Amino acid sequence: MVLFCIAVIVGFLLLAWSADRFVGGASSIARILGVPPMIIGLTIVSLGTSAPEIVVAILAAMDGTPGMAIGNALGSNIANIGLVLGLTALIAPLTVRSQLIKRQLPILFLVMLLALGLMLDGELGRLDGFVLLAGLVVLFWWLVLLGMRDRKDALQDEFSESIPASQSMKKSILWFFAGLIVLVFASRLVVWGAVHIAQTFGVSDLVIGLTIVAIGTSLPEVMACIVSVLKNEPDIAIGNVVGSNMVNILAVLSMPALIDPQIFDGEALYRDMPVMFAFTFVLFLVAYGFRGPGRINRIEGGVLLSGFCAYLLLLYAMSS
Numbered sequence: 001m002v003l004f005c006i007a008v009i010v011g012f013l014l015l016a017w018s019a020d021r022f023v024g025g026a027s028s029i030a031r032i033l034g035v036p037p038m039i040i041g042l043t044i045v046s047l048g049t050s051a052p053e054i055v056v057a058i059l060a061a062m063d064g065t066p067g068m069a070i071g072n073a074l075g076s077n078i079a080n081i082g083l084v085l086g087l088t089a090l091i092a093p094l095t096v097r098s099q100l101i102k103r104q105l106p107i108l109f110l111v112m113l114l115a116l117g118l119m120l121d122g123e124l125g126r127l128d129g130f131v132l133l134a135g136l137v138v139l140f141w142w143l144v145l146l147g148m149r150d151r152k153d154a155l156q157d158e159f160s161e162s163i164p165a166s167q168s169m170k171k172s173i174l175w176f177f178a179g180l181i182v183l184v185f186a187s188r189l190v191v192w193g194a195v196h197i198a199q200t201f202g203v204s205d206l207v208i209g210l211t212i213v214a215i216g217t218s219l220p221e222v223m224a225c226i227v228s229v230l231k232n233e234p235d236i237a238i239g240n241v242v243g244s245n246m247v248n249i250l251a252v253l254s255m256p257a258l259i260d261p262q263i264f265d266g267e268a269l270y271r272d273m274p275v276m277f278a279f280t281f282v283l284f285l286v287a288y289g290f291r292g293p294g295r296i297n298r299i300e301g302g303v304l305l306s307g308f309c310a311y312l313l314l315l316y317a318m319s320s
Helices: 002-032 037-049 051-062 066-091 099-119 126-149 154-162 169-201 205-217 219-230 234-252 254-259 266-287 298-319
Strands: 094-096 294-296
Touching: 002 037, 002 051, 002 169, 002 205, 002 219, 037 051, 037 126, 037 219, 037 234, 051 066, 051 169, 051 205, 051 219, 051 234, 051 254, 066 094, 066 169, 066 205, 066 219, 066 234, 066 254, 066 266, 066 298, 094 234, 099 126, 099 234, 099 266, 126 234, 126 254, 169 205, 205 219, 205 266, 205 298, 219 234, 234 254, 234 266, 266 294, 266 298, 294 298
Parallel strands: none
Antiparallel strands: 094 294
16 A cells, blocks of 8 residues: 555656656747747647646556546546645735636636536547547637737736747757656556555545546646746736646546546536536636736635635545
8 A cells, every 4th residue: 555655646746747848848849940939838838737637547548447537637627726726826816917818718618518518428438539639629729829819918928938948959859758758657657556546445436536646637737837926927827727627628538538438437427527617617707807807816715725625525525
């Protein structure tokens, strides 16, 4: 049991390190190729911060535990809002000035409604997986169009300052592949340890995915958001979460559907999906800013964090 816990902890630390190197290498390559910082931030960074969830979902589905992959997708979205933004807002209030983020928030609801519609029959099949991946392509196409059109958005300056400066192509490629390799290895450690912990305690793969794995794979978002707010870049902090949540639904949830399609645990649909919608609705209310800039203050951050803790207690009570 100690070995399994060590594997999960080491895996999470390596996930955080490798995701940062992976995103940094990919962003630097894109800059060398002349991709505007806005496009890099909206697409590559969003995809990169979800890379741990994607790789973990692939390996979990290949290991015959698709419930962990589904739990990881839903649980990471809940953790991104409740834990990541809640904790970040406690450190410093978050002000949303970007119109791009305000346009993305309603799209996040559409993405979640798409996933809900596909899951209502209690099964994630390969057709569902292809629909989700097609949605991911459409999403990135839309984000590129937004980034090209709204270059004076508040995110532009923040992305220009936060995205790593271009280094040599050779070094960028080296960091990119080093991050990717360690990412796969770390994900394997996490899945191996989490599966055995679940078996030891008799907990379902879904619950492990919703809790231990979801919190661990959200570490890159935690680090990215805290660093952003300390650098006075609050739009990036919220934009990372919104972008990552859309990618989690479309990319992460599609992995178990494509690799190991089967009937999933109904609790994911009737318990965890409504919780994800509730957290997203609260984020929309506080961050949209109907009459000006949106703002997540410390009190609201505390409410989000308390809500996340209450959700964990609910999972514990239902699984014990």
